[in-house]
Amino acid sequence: MSDDMAAWLGERFDEDENEARRLYPSGAAVRLLRETETKRELLRRYEALEAGVLVLTSGTQEILSEYRRVILPSLAAGYSDRPGYREEWRP
Structure with a gap:
């Protein structure tokens, strides 16, 4: 789901x-x-963390979780009237 949302956001x-x-x-x-x-x-930054290109000394999984749960859905919410937006992305 997050990869789809990230790609969709990039297009927006x-x-x-x-x-x-x-x-x-x-x-x-x-x-x-x-x-x-x-x-x-x-x-x-999300994509780099997800791909393992950006490596943190600790907390990577927690940060990725925060991106998936809060940051990406919040960014997507501003485009909720656009085609392709999924209700499951709503924060």
Whole structure:
């Protein structure tokens, strides 16, 4: 479930970035682009932990659990009106 949610979120972030670049004058898009990049960084960290690329000295499983239970569902909730959103992802 988390891998599906992570992939789905990555697609939404791509849409946000493309929309910001297309619809907003360059100055107005800055906040939306920064916000999208922040979300992408959270997603990258989850994916790195999941893949074993990012190794912590302790607590990796607890952090992954927190991502799966709280962080990813919270990020997905902002897109609950988009196609592909699953009710099981609701925080």
